[in-house]
Amino acid sequence: MAQDVYEDFLRLTGFEEEEMPEYLPQWRKASEKLGLTEDDIKFATKERLPTYFAVELEGIRKLLGCFVKETIDLTKASEYKERGVKIVYGILPAIIHYYYALKLTAPDKVFVSFPDIFLTMVMNGFFHKLAPYLEEAEKAGIPYGCRHCALNKTRYAARRLRIIPSPDINWVWGFICDEGPKTDEFIRIYHDPEWKTYITRLPHDQPLYTVEDEVTDRVEYLASQMRDGFESVQKEIGIKVPEEKIKEVIGIWHRYADKLAELALLMAADPQPLGAVSGRLFWEPLFTPFNTGIEAMEKALDITIKEVKQRVAGKEGILPEGAPKLLIYSIHPSVPWVAKIFEENGVGIPLSEFFILTKKQLMPPTFENPYMAAAEGWLRTSAMVNPGYQAEQMCEKIETHKFDGMVFGLMDFDRWLGSPHRLLARMVEEKTKLPVFYIEGDNWDDRDYSQEALRTRIESICEIMKMRKA
Amino acid sequence: MDTLEELAQIARTRPEKLKERKGKGIKLIGYIGRFVPEELIHASGALPYLMCRGGEPEPPDAVIPYMLRFMSPYDRAQIGYHLLGMDPVTPILDLIVVQCSDCHESRLADLFEYFKLPTVRLGVPPDWEKSLSREYYQKRLTWLREKLETLTGNKISDEKLKQSTESFNKIRDLLSKINLLRKKPPPPIGGYDFIRLNHYSFYCDPEVLSGKLNDLYERLQKDKSPFPGEAPRILLAGHVVGVGDYVVPKLIEDSGGVIAAEFLDEGMRQCAWNVKTDGDLMANLGETYYSARTPPSIFQPAWEERIESMKKLIKDFNIDGVIWYELSFEEIYDLECSIISKVMDEMNMPFLKLESSYEYSREAVGPLTTRVESFIESVKQRRS
Numbered sequence: 001m002a003q004d005v006y007e008d009f010l011r012l013t014g015f016e017e018e019e020m021p022e023y024l025p026q027w028r029k030a031s032e033k034l035g036l037t038e039d040d041i042k043f044a045t046k047e048r049l050p051t052y053f054a055v056e057l058e059g060i061r062k063l064l065g066c067f068v069k070e071t072i073d074l075t076k077a078s079e080y081k082e083r084g085v086k087i088v089y090g091i092l093p094a095i096i097h098y099y100y101a102l103k104l105t106a107p108d109k110v111f112v113s114f115p116d117i118f119l120t121m122v123m124n125g126f127f128h129k130l131a132p133y134l135e136e137a138e139k140a141g142i143p144y145g146c147r148h149c150a151l152n153k154t155r156y157a158a159r160r161l162r163i164i165p166s167p168d169i170n171w172v173w174g175f176i177c178d179e180g181p182k183t184d185e186f187i188r189i190y191h192d193p194e195w196k197t198y199i200t201r202l203p204h205d206q207p208l209y210t211v212e213d214e215v216t217d218r219v220e221y222l223a224s225q226m227r228d229g230f231e232s233v234q235k236e237i238g239i240k241v242p243e244e245k246i247k248e249v250i251g252i253w254h255r256y257a258d259k260l261a262e263l264a265l266l267m268a269a270d271p272q273p274l275g276a277v278s279g280r281l282f283w284e285p286l287f288t289p290f291n292t293g294i295e296a297m298e299k300a301l302d303i304t305i306k307e308v309k310q311r312v313a314g315k316e317g318i319l320p321e322g323a324p325k326l327l328i329y330s331i332h333p334s335v336p337w338v339a340k341i342f343e344e345n346g347v348g349i350p351l352s353e354f355f356i357l358t359k360k361q362l363m364p365p366t367f368e369n370p371y372m373a374a375a376e377g378w379l380r381t382s383a384m385v386n387p388g389y390q391a392e393q394m395c396e397k398i399e400t401h402k403f404d405g406m407v408f409g410l411m412d413f414d415r416w417l418g419s420p421h422r423l424l425a426r427m428v429e430e431k432t433k434l435p436v437f438y439i440e441g442d443n444w445d446d447r448d449y450s451q452e453a454l455r456t457r458i459e460s461i462c463e464i465m466k467m468r469k470a
Numbered sequence: 471m472d473t474l475e476e477l478a479q480i481a482r483t484r485p486e487k488l489k490e491r492k493g494k495g496i497k498l499i500g501y502i503g504r505f506v507p508e509e510l511i512h513a514s515g516a517l518p519y520l521m522c523r524g525g526e527p528e529p530p531d532a533v534i535p536y537m538l539r540f541m542s543p544y545d546r547a548q549i550g551y552h553l554l555g556m557d558p559v560t561p562i563l564d565l566i567v568v569q570c571s572d573c574h575e576s577r578l579a580d581l582f583e584y585f586k587l588p589t590v591r592l593g594v595p596p597d598w599e600k601s602l603s604r605e606y607y608q609k610r611l612t613w614l615r616e617k618l619e620t621l622t623g624n625k626i627s628d629e630k631l632k633q634s635t636e637s638f639n640k641i642r643d644l645l646s647k648i649n650l651l652r653k654k655p656p657p658p659i660g661g662y663d664f665i666r667l668n669h670y671s672f673y674c675d676p677e678v679l680s681g682k683l684n685d686l687y688e689r690l691q692k693d694k695s696p697f698p699g700e701a702p703r704i705l706l707a708g709h710v711v712g713v714g715d716y717v718v719p720k721l722i723e724d725s726g727g728v729i730a731a732e733f734l735d736e737g738m739r740q741c742a743w744n745v746k747t748d749g750d751l752m753a754n755l756g757e758t759y760y761s762a763r764t765p766p767s768i769f770q771p772a773w774e775e776r777i778e779s780m781k782k783l784i785k786d787f788n789i790d791g792v793i794w795y796e797l798s799f800e801e802i803y804d805l806e807c808s809i810i811s812k813v814m815d816e817m818n819m820p821f822l823k824l825e826s827s828y829e830y831s832r833e834a835v836g837p838l839t840t841r842v843e844s845f846i847e848s849v850k851q852r853r854s
Contacts, residue, residue, distance in 0.1 A: 141808035146801055147540040174596065178572050178768055179801045181596075185770055186805045190812065199770050201603070204576035205593030205610070208583045224602055387580055412540055415573040415801060419538040420580060426536070440539075 005038045006031070009045045013068045014061035014300070023072070030075040033163055034123065035132060044126045052125075052336035054278040059304025063281055064126075066290070066297045071122045073113075073291050078165040080111045086237035088112045089170040091180045092151060092287060093383070095374050097253060098171075098230045099289035101245040102237075110239060112289045115164045116155035120444050121281070123154075124334040133157040134445060141190050142183070149413040150334075150444035152183035159192055166194035169236040171229055174201040175222075175384060177416040198236070200229040204416070209388030213360075213379035219367075222375035230371075246370035250377075254364070256294060257286060257357055259301050264356045266308045268325070268401040271317025272348040273308050276331050276339035283355035319348050324465035327394070327403040329411065329421065330354040332443035337451050338410065338458070345462035351401060354383050354417075358393050359400075387420045391427035398432055404465060406432075409439035435468065437461045473686040474663055477670035477679075484519075484673040485558040491517060492562055497622045500560065502548055502578070503569030504736055504766070505594045507611070507755045509745065511567075512676070513626045513634035514618035519559055520672040521548050521566070522737045524712020524797075527828045529554055536581055540799040543828050544710055544736075545574040549581050560587065565621055567614065569594050572768045572802065590617055598760060598769045608756040615752065631751045637676040642741040644683035645671065649741060651690055652730050653787055656697040658690040661706050661729020662719040668738045669713045697723075702849040703730035703788055707780065707810070708795035709767065709803050710736035717830045718795055721839060727846040731787040733780055735766040767806050776806070777813050784819065791820035791849040793842075798827040820849050 006028050007020065015023055031041060054060045081087050085108070090099060092114050099112040124130035130150065137153035138144040140160060158164045174181040181199050188195040202222055206212050213219060234240055260283060267279050282301050285294050315321065325348040331339045342349045361380045365373035378384055382393035398406060408425045411418030425436040439457055441449040488498050497516040501508070511518040523529070529550025530543035537546065551557035560566070566587055568579040571594035582589040593610050595603035615626055624630075645668065651658050659667075667686075671679055704727045711719060711734060722729055732738060743763045746754040764779045765772035783789065792814055796803050807823055814821035822845040824838065 141805070141812070143804060143808070146804040147799055148801055148804070174770070178596070179805070181770055182768070182802050182805055185773060186809065189773055189809050199597045201595050201597040201770075203570050203591075203593030203595050203606070204573065205570040205579075205591040207589075207591070208580060221602070221606060228600065228602055388583075412538060415538070415541060415577075415799075419541055419573060419577045421538065422534075423536045423580060423584060 005041045005045070009041050010065075010068070012045050012049060012055055012061065012064070014058070014063070014065035023069070026072050027068070030072040033075045034071070034119075035161075036127060036129065040127045040129055043128075048126060048128060052275070052277045052333070052340060054274055057278070057304060057307045059300050059302075059307050060278050062300035062303060063297065066292070066300060067118065067122055067281065069292050069296070070290050071118050074115055074118055075163060077111055077113065077115075078162070081165045086110045086239065087165060087167045088233060088237060089167040090114050090289070091155070091172050091184070092117050093176055094171075094173040094287070095226065095378055096285075096287060096289045097246055097249040097370070097374050098226070098233070100249040100252070100294070101241050102233075102239060103289070103291070103293070104245045104248060105241045106239045110237060112291050114288045115158050116151040117284070117288045119154050119158055119163070120151055120334050121284070121332075124444065124446070125332075125336060130154065130334070130445065131447060133161070134447070136160055141186065147413050149177070149179055150442065152179055156183060156187050156191070159187060159195065166192055167196060169233050170195065170197045171233050172197050172199050174199060175378070177414055179415065196236075198229055198232045200225050204386070206386045208386050209392070210386055211389055212385045213376045219372060219375045219379060222378060223369070223371035226374060227371045243370050246374070250365065250370060250373055252294065253286070254362070256298055256301070257362060259298070259305065260286070261357055261362055263301065263305055263308065264351055264401065266305065266312055267350040269312045271315065271321045271323065272319045272325060272350050273311035273317055274350070275318050275343060276328070276349050276351070277333050277336040279304070279350070280331055280352055280355070281333055283352070286355065318343060319346060322469070323348055324404045324469045325350060326405050326407050326437075326465065327351060327353050327398050327401065328407040329409065330443060334444050335442070335446045337446075338441070338454065341451065341455055341458045342462060345459055347462040347465050349407060353394055353397055353406070356397055356401070358382070358396050383417055387424050387427065390420075391424050391431065394424065394428050395431050398428070398434065403434070404469065405435040405437070407437045407439060407461065410441040410443045412440055413442050413444065435464065473682050473689065474667060474670070477667065477674060477682055480678070481670040481673035488517060488519065488559060489562055497564040498559075498562060499565045499567060499618070500563040501567040503571065503575060503592070504740060505569040505571060505607070505759055506567045506592055507759055509631065509634045509638050509755065510611070510615055510626065511618060512637070513630040514622045515624040516564070516618065516622050519563065521560070522669070522672070522710070522713045523547055523551055524710065525715030525717065525828055525830070527830075529556070530828060533581065536584070537577060541577065542574040542797050542800045543826075544712055544797050545578045547712065547828070548578055549585070552585075552587075564588060565590060565617070567592055571596060571766065574800070590614070594760070596769045598765060599771070604756070604760060607760045608753065611752060611756055628751055632747050635745045635747050635751065635754075637680075639744040639747070640680050641671060641676055641683065642739055642744055644680060644687060645739055646741040648683065648687050648690060651687075655703070655788065656695040656699050656701055657703075657728060657730050658693055658695050660697060660723050661704070661732055662716060662723050664729070665711050665719055665732065665738070666716065671739060697728040700850065700853070701726060701728040702790040702846055702853060703728055704849075705729075705731045705733060705780070705783055705787065705789045705792045706795060707733035707792060709797060709800055710734055711795065712737060715828065717835065718824060718826065718838075718842075721842050722793060722846070725839070725843045725846045726850065727791075730789060731783045733783055767802050773806055773809055777810065780810065781817075789819070790853055791822070791845065793845070794821065794823045796823060796825045798825055820845065820852065
């Protein structure tokens with residue numbers, strides 16, 4: 001029966017029996033809106049999720065459920081808007097404190113989301129069905145062939161396909177790439193005049209090796225930009241957020257980050273207790289706001305930590321003890337097979353450099369002012385700063401988690417995050433003397449770089465690592 | 471065209487002259503981008519040198535071991551020639567000022583620094599309508615001024631800056647006058663020559679240059695146009711035609727068209743906007759370079775204003791067709807192209823998108839020629 005397919009999916013993704021009456025009809029409706037067929041749901045339930053995610057763990061099932069709930073919620077954004085709820089979007093990567101602060105202040109009056117990230121993670125990661133979205137964008141002004149980012153295409157397509165409404169305000173961040181914010185200008189001019197945006201940018205003008213969080217002028221400028229942006233957002237939607245709420249969010253962020261640091265240490269254990277893709281989704285709330293809140297995610301994280309601790313204590317791993325392990329720049333569950341090929345070939349890539357934190361990042365902020373604190377936090381983050389400082393942080397992470405080498409790449413769509421990988425590889429190799437590798441590919445969109453295309457390269461990397469360790 | 475050839479010769483021999491001057495203790499400052507005021511460098515007593523080469527595939531490829539290959543071939547070329555040992559100037563520069571308005575430029579600056587070339591970055595926030603951003607750029611200009619003073623040991627007095635600004639205003643005025651001659655049909659100078667003229671103007675001392683431009687202006691007023699009256703008038707738009715990247719402009723004019731106007735963000739003097747020479751001169755530089763000119767594609771918001779600027783060019787220069795010259799993997803221009811294409815379609819204005827990775831081998835030029843010739847022919851037919 002058709003209903004079983006949807007029920008099975010929700011059960012697999014950690015929904016409790018008592019939640020079914022509420023969520024089952026919502027999930028059916030959301031699936032239809034997203035363009036998912038019963039076959040797609042069945043594929044996710046029977047093949048995709050069990051293959052790539054440790055669904056035998058309750059924590060991981062709950063984690064997947066958080067993403068499903070958020071996706072359902074996203075498909076209801078138009079209904080929220082009709083009810084007068086203010087719609088606030090953003091793009092990745094951004095400082096999410098302000099979005100959560102909005103939610104803490106007026107939970108029922110505002111809807112916050114980075115729509116593309118959820119659609120990409122869920123549509124490709126769970127169902128391998130992002131292609132129709134990408135093709136929708138490609139046929140309407142964001143051409144294939146120029147290596148445009150799948151996230152930007154997805155955001156645009158989601159609007160074209162009426163999955164999401166125009167925002168009351170879309171606070172776009174250009175701290176990293178140019179294409180993200182410019183896509184929003186594109187959407188407004190080319191497709192939707194109601195696509196209202198506010199832009200915040202930070203020039204990439206710091207010399208190599210500058211410790212940017214210690215350059216007071218830079219922290220101040222960034223803080224001013226954030227204050228300016230947040231005040232504009234509040235004015236636009238008519239919700240005033242007290243500064244205490246931002247401080248409260250910073251506290252929550254640090255609490256969650258501390259737990260992630262614990263999970264990271266566990267995942268780096270020998271033998272590796274959990275597949276890279278399974279754990280990776282826990283890091284998303286650090287950079288992407290959940291309109292449904294972070295609490296359920298935190299509970300899932302607590303359960304997972306407990307479960308993984310048991311595995312570590314029992315020396316239970318997905319790879320044999322002593323298997324080589326590489327730090328990978330970033331593994332995205334939207335293309336989960338990359339990590340799987342590594343693991344099938346006896347090499348672990350348990351953690352993504354982009355997401356794990358340095359000791360400095362876990363330290364409390366130097367500044368009392370919440371904007372300065374947020375700005376400082378941002379400039380402590382490896383991906384957000386000059387490649388010299390970034391490489392230093394990568395080396396620290398390699399040391400902390402005792403990696404045998406590092407893998408760069410899979411970011412060929414990103415002119416900021418992806419562009420320096422070859423340079424970073426040289427810097428990291430020079431400093432650590434460990435092997436580094438580069439894989440050209442796309443972490444969001446696997447139409448060009450299929451498993452068949454990348455398998456040989458990954459297998460070679462694994463062979464090299466095993467031979468070095470033998 | 472004698473004057474143009476003379477200027478070409480001056481530009482060709484510029485590296486030798488720079489070396490001579492360096493031997494006499496004069497500092498050489500390479501710079502990248504339209505936001506680096508030449509006036510400021512000149513006022514410091516140093517010699518400015520625009521780094522803007524392009525048109526060959528090997529230099530961008532030389533950068534691939536250090537950078538993602540899906541980056542702008544133009545930006546990659548600015549260090550690629552040096553990596554290939556084909557750049558006589560970069561090794562003798564005392565400073566390279568790189569504007570950082572987008573990812574491509576900033577990653578280029580990373581590489582300059584990695585290769586231990588003396589580099590500073592001029593941050594240019596693209597969210598240009600905000601006072602915060604304007605102040606940021608202004609502060610960075612002040613910082614650059616101090617850097618130049620330290621490097622050269624010369625104080626940039628208001629008097630020196632005023633003289634320098636006046637000198638470059640004169641050049642912009644002359645180029646603007648020459649440009650405006652192109653409004654009449656057929657234009658006395660086409661885009662292939664006008665773009666080169668702009669390029670050469672960056673490699674000639676201002677005093678010499680203004681005399682040459684004046685001569686050229688006088689002559690162009692009298693000379694008969696080299697183009698037939700029925701030649702379709704083309705607007706060439708896009709990011710940049712680099713120094714040496716002349717295949718496309720030449721092809722357009724060899725195919726029977728004439729480039730009557732350009733809409734390019736880089737590599738051209740923004741001659742419609744002079745810098746005021748009274749009041750706060752540094753503020754004037756900031757105002758003109760950052761706020762007054764047509765925003766580049768990377769600025770946000772920019773595209774609607776840019777469309778209006780293009781429409782004005784189309785009207786003022788009586789344009790028959792638009793050719794969009796895009797460099798591979800320039801993602802922002804690629805998005806802009808879709809918008810412009812739509813607008814041109816609504817205006818019933820013929821539009822052709824050409825994309826280049828600086829691959830101009832015979833195999834590549836064949837199809838390119840066919841496309842350009844067909845386009846020019848179709849525009850001709852529409853006119854007749």
